[in-house]
Amino acid sequence: MQTNLIDSDGVEIWTEEFGDAAHPPILLVAGSGAQGVTWPDELVGRLVAGGRRVIRYDHRDTGRSGTVDFDAHPYSWLDIKDDMLRVMDAYGLESVHLVGHSAGGLIGQLVAVEQPERVRTLTVVGASPLGGGEGQVIMRALMGEPQPEGSLPPPTPEFVAHFRAVIASPPPASRGEEIDALIAEARVMNGTALPFDEDAERRLAERVHERARDLGAAMNHRRAGQTAPDFEPVGALPRIKAPTLVVEGTHEPAKPGHGALIAEQIPDAELLMVQDMGHMVAPRFADELAAAILTHTAR
Structure with a gap:
């Protein structure tokens, strides 16, 4: 394992590399506000044992990557996408097997559309379809507004209730409250099928807290989503040529049913429904995810 700080247009991006540099590269792209270490070490280890070179990284404004004065230097998710491409460039990778979770999966879809030569295969986990208007669907759900006909399926009532409470509450004021808030969100994202492992989630939340240069800076990702309204081209998914694996949990609370919609629009895409998995x-x-990714990337 080796860590590096790379420069992305003046912003430091923390990266971590595992495995043999001669092996096929997998780039793991986390979701909105998430650090690279939210990709479980167990998954990384199984991918490396399967003969892959694995790279994960912290988005700007998360973890050990640089933080930004958003008011002075606003950015969009297009910039976050460019950070990912600069990570590839820093490692000398013309193309990778791209694995993105949630908003990371959205970025992956966009890159596969715009720069297909950089994506050997695409795996999207717990993501919404590019151009589907996911943000508007979630906002309408939180505001209690009806969804127009043809909209993406809305999040679950448990998801809506949790984030309504978050919006109505003051921000955490101490380390303990910040960690408790991370655990509370993870509990909702766990879904309802399996017991929530609070001890394991507390260890991860403490790790995330201790790694962050500024834990609150991750909220800038929500602001970034409002600064490029044309980020998601509509009707672009049929143009994706990379072999695509779409993964969704059967108890997805944030984007239920969105995986099937992605798989329907990308030619020859494969849909894997993981029994009892939530969003995270x-x-x-x-084991199950590593086996699927290793099979998918063996090309």
């Missing part, structure tokens, strides 16, 4: 990539699913 929990260690208990590492």
Whole structure:
């Protein structure tokens, strides 16, 4: 394992590399506000044992990557996408097997559309279809507004209730409250099928807290989503040529049914429904996910 700080247009991006540099590269792209270490070590280890070179990284404004004065230097998810491409460039990688979770999966879809030569295969986990208007669907759900006909399926009532409470509450004021808030969100994202492993989630939340240069800076990702309204081209998914694996948990609380919609639009895409999984990539699913990714990337 080796860590590096790379420069992405003046912003430091923390990266971590595992495995043999001669092996096929997998780039793991986390979701909105998430650090690279939210990709479980168990999953990374199984991918490396399967003969892959694995790279994960912290988005700007998360973890050990640089933080930004958003008011002075606003950015969009297009910039976050460019950070990912600069990570590839820093490692001398013309193309990778791209694995993205949630908003990371959205970025992966966009890159596969715009720069297909950089994506050997695409795996999207717990993501919404590019151009589907996911943000508007979630906002309408939180505001209690009806969804227009043809909209993406809305999040579950448990998801809506949790984030309504978050919006109505003051921000955490101490380390303990910040960690408790991370655990509370993870509990909702766990879904309702399996017991929530609070001890394991507390260890991860403490790790995330201790790694962060500024834990609150991750909220800038929500602001970034409002600064490029044309980020998601509509109707672009049929143009993706990379072999695509779409993964969704059967108890996805944030984007239920969105995986099937992605798979329907990308030619020859494969849909994997993981029994009992919620939104997060929990260690208990590492074996199944690693097996699927290794099979998908063996090309």
